[in-house]
Amino acid sequence: MYVKCxxxxxxxxxxxxxxxxxxxxxxxxxxxxxxHGRAEEAIIVFSDMLEEGIEPDDITYVGVQxxxxxxxxxxx
Numbered sequence: 001m002y003v004k005c006x007x008x009x010x011x012x013x014x015x016x017x018x019x020x021x022x023x024x025x026x027x028x029x030x031x032x033x034x035x036h037g038r039a040e041e042a043i044i045v046f047s048d049m050l051e052e053g054i055e056p057d058d059i060t061y062v063g064v065q066x067x068x069x070x071x072x073x074x075x076x
Contacts, residue, residue, distance in 0.1 A: 003032030012041075023054055031063035034070070042067035 003011035015021070015029050026049040033042035046064045049056060056064070 003028055003036075008032065008036055008038060015045075021049075021052070021054070023057055023060070026054055027057060027060040027063065030060050030067070034063040034067035037070070039067035039070045 003015075011032060012029065015025060018025060026045060029045045030042045030049070033039070033045060042063060046056070046060065046067075049060070
């Protein structure tokens with residue numbers, strides 16, 4: 001909720017404190033960071049998601065596509 005409302009620092013802090021993250025929490029972070037101009041962080045969170053073996057969903061892919069296009073990257 002914090003990320004969606006623009007409280008990115010609070011949302012990211014809570015996300016980092018989570019002992020167990022899942023597809024939903026990663027998707028919210030990737031999309032929220034991308035939507036609020038923090039593309040590099042969104043891509044890092046996406047990379048962490050993949051390293052954890054969590055399969056991205058369509059929402060995650062839209063967020064990472066938005067982030068990568070805003071910094072001129074193509075990662076698909």
